[in-house]
Amino acid sequence: MRLRTTLLLGLLTGCATTASSRPEASAGGTASAQAPSAAGSKLDFKALSARELAPLSKQQVSAPDGSFTGEVEAAGTPTIQQQEGFVVLSVPLGTRSPLTCFIYSEPLDAGAAVHRLLSKVGQHTDIQLARATDVRLIDDAPAVFAEAQYLVDTPQGKAVGQARLMVHVDDQVPLVCSHDELGYSESFVRITSALAGSLTSPSAGKRKASRYSEFHLVRVEGRPVGFEKRVIRDSAGGAKLTEVETSLLLPRTARELMVQDTVSTELSDKEGRLVARDYARSTNGELDIQMSLELVGGREYHYEGKHSGKDLRGTFTVKKDLSTGPGTARLVREQLLAGKKKELTLRVYDPAANPVAPVDQVLRRESDTGRELKLEMGPLEATLTVDAQGMVEKAEVSFTGNLRMVQERVSVSGSP
Structure with missing residues (x-):
């Protein structure tokens, strides 16, 4: 027996340093907002946090080495990069930031995955709230959803950001997904849950x-x-x-x-x-x-x-x-x-x-x-x-x- 100790290599390495953490004037494609120090920015923050996505078309995805296949909602063609021990899946959503997922070849620990996310976020930001938001079964494997709300310094002042995480500790196709952008909470759960449920491996029948x-x-x-x-x-x-x-x-x-x-x-x-x-x-x-x-x-x-x-x-x-x-x-x-x-x-x-x-x-x-x-x-x-x-x-x-x-x-x- 071994504990699921695989590290989440590269998870959110650019968190809070990309465009998703810069304040924007338009609510149509922002990823973060000015800190609510004035009434106007408070309204912007609430509006941005309430954004959701209508269902997107399903796109087929598969590992270059044939280790898994599946499908995901996307606004364009997802990109896949094979790395040692994991595959990086980048999914355009039609928003400022893509959905980034990691599909691993070894089992994961849900708690350790969330801890690593929060550590990455905290390296560049001032975390204001960290919490689990949902726990459920997807195809008989546990899935944990979490979020971190943070403040980050920008030339225009404090900016508010939000990073979401989903960990699916499936033995055959372990999955971690993240999205660093205000809003889209229900969309994130819907899209990542469907992706996790669709992923299959040639070895799945050997359980x-x-x-x-x-x-x-x-x-x-x-x-x-x-x-x-x-x-x-x-x-x-x-x-x-x-x-x-x-x-x-x-x-x-x-x-x-x-x-x-x-x-x-x-x-x-x-x-x-x-x-x-x-x-x-x-x-x-x-x-x-x-x-x-x-x-x-x-x-x-x-x-x-x-x-x-x-x-x-x-x-x-x-x-x-x-x-x-x-x-x-x-x-x-x-x-x-x-x-x-x-x-x-x-x-x-x-x-x-x-x-x-x-x-x-x-x-x-x-x-x-x-x-x-x-x-x-x-x-x-x-x-x-x-x-x-x-x-x-x-x-x-x-x-x-x-x-x-x-x-x-x-x-x-x-x-x-």
Whole structure:
């Protein structure tokens, strides 16, 4: 297992230094506007921000090396440049700035991609607002939309700009698109979503079939901040392989995001006992946890990896089997939901909580009716709502300052 660490080479290298960041007098083709220091410029800013595009004609696009084909709305013929490890697609929209997309040959991390965009924008501008704007599934792969609103110095004074980003973390055809121009927010979502959905690769048919998959949206105070995608596959001897991919874009301030990407794989035997686990996490694009765990005999486990810059290696022995996602769902279903128990204490391996030993996870049913549970794991407390199979439908966590994070399942297929 590897975390999606491909860097977005060349992403927005000209951001806020091109014509798109110069103030213009005409609203018909501007990319940025004079800062709203006077009533007239305020009206211009609002008008420019509200601009949208009518549907454009579809243009066919394909990689010079044959790695993908697709189609995109465009006001003219798109141009394609093959680079090492990625393809650059420039799409004229009939506006001041083109839509620029990068199609990669290796998987991407959504959070790291957004972090790189904001870093590029911040090199040349004064960012006023940075945020995720939407999270959705496109062809069973997560897509994250974000924006940065900024001020930039020009000979005429301060100019306002807006850079939009879309990251589609498809395993076969990873895509990043950007547009540095005021307005066209709905048009950007429409055009990039359709492009992502149209892209196909000769290797697309080689994807491993899954028995179960689910997609969760994560929100803070109602605003989208990330996702979790979980896939369960059958393995030999009745074992199950669970793959979880998570990206969070948490607002640190109005101008700054703290982003985290996590990828984990978990192998459980037919009884739901943990056999092996790989886990990797990056924060703001930098790998900070990479741990592997393997059952080496009886109830002895070997762990190895890095945590916060330190090399770790060792073994531990457990008195109680380590639980997994499928194993926990079965216990919730058969014990808590069936009314046999009101509380379960499980032993789980979570490298973010403790990389060298398992930790206790307590699940408690709050009432005899409904499927609401309380979860406690160290300092973490959450309220869970599970389905009839014991799988989590919704999780709510409260933080200091009365902030509330809600993770809610919005798509599910198959049977766990």
